Amino acid sequence: MKTFNVPVIYRSPLISAIKNKRKEQDRMKKDFTPTTLDFGPIKILLARHFGFCYGVENAIEIAFKTVDENPGKRIFLLSEMIHNPHVNNDLLDRGVQFLMDTSGKQLIPWSALQADDIVIIPAFGTTLEIERQLAGLGIEPLKYNTTCPFVERVWNKAEQIGNKNYTVIVHGKPKHEETRATFSHSQANTPTIVVKDMEEAIVLGEFIKGKRPLEDFADVFKGQFSEGFNPATDLQRVGVVNQTTMLATETQAIADYIRQVMVETFDLSPEAVPERFADTRDTLCYATNDNQSAVTGMLKEAADLAIVVGGYNSSNTSHLVELCEEKLPTYYISSPEQLISATEISHYDFHNKQELHTSYYLADKSPVTILLTSGASCPDALVEAVIRKLLSFYGVEHKADEYIAQL
Helix, strand or coil, rough: CCCCHHHHHHCCCCHHHHHHHHHCCCCCCCCCCEEECCCEEEEEEEEECCCHHEEEHHHHHHHHHHHHHHCCCCCEECCCCCCCCHHHHHHHCCEEEEEECCCECCCHHHHEEEEECEEECCCCCCCHHHHHHHHHHHCCCCCCHHHHHHHHHHHHHHHEEEEECCCCEECCCCHHHHHHHHHCCCCCCCEEEECHHHHHHHHHHHCCCCCCCCCHHHHHHCECCCCCCCCCHHCCEEEEECCCCCHHHHHHHHHHHHHHHHHHHHHCCHHHHHHHEECCCCCCHHHHHHHHHEEEEEEECCCCCEEEEEECCCHHHHHHHHHHHCCCEEEEECHHHHHHCCCEEEEEECCCCCCEEEEECCCCCEEEEEEEEEECCCCHHHHHHHHHHHCCCCCCCCCHHHHHHHH
């Protein structure tokens, strides 16, 4: 796989050494057991896969290269390039400006742009409507495009099944930048609807089965279906794709459920299923799959708590938190500064969108065992900083350097 020129500030000698060692031992990526870092009074079980993915490194390389090669030019990002505050703040510090926030609210009016301005498309991609808006201003919309190839793969799959007269069902968060982009590209080819979870998928299934009156459809799925969508005709043939960072088990469950609805509603034999349900297979990206599988493997080990590092608006990170929460106390942090002391931690409750302050989060035992992972947009340098901060509470921070020397 291609390697990228990512700023050294995001790299970590400790994490790089660990990842390189694991890669030598497991080139086929079949071993999802964590790496055990035994520092005496504290033991850290580090997930097999975590941190920057291909799409994120690609986006960072393009964005920083664009800044370096265009001194004196005004450079804009449509919105956050990735969902990590440290990376986005570094770009802001270098003079890049955001045109919109993550919800799509305009921060700088289109009228303020000039034809010679640079506009970078973030890793989530963008809508066809915004591409046309930029082109109308004389700005080549895809000249500085950091859209993740795995996001584009979803668009291609949606187009393929749309061209075969299937309606596209997108499993994603309706307000997320990636889902908005996927919805835009898909609806250009075929009727499209977004379902955010299994609960909404079940409701959609009730419309397909005729158990809900079709006149209720527009209110139930308001803002989540393409213009002119007709549930009477557009739910006859369907296929499921997804926002690439969703929980893999949920996407699979939704696809399986919708498939079964079509089988029961239209009395399909196994051979006839493709007449009504498109085989889209899995459209999650490899990093989402690997990171979630690594957390599942990590959770098989005994531990006292889990710490997940990443941006608070990061979809893929929040799903890692969800997995950990099912098994043990889990703390979602964005930086080592939130590890206030051995007894106090500031962390995020993404379910209720609020910052929490917890005392006595580290188990009063020796050794204390911590599961540790991070999202796909989190720099490895932050993970190392978290490890060193934890070690400092036990007076063994020097052991991180000793560990590097041993690898």
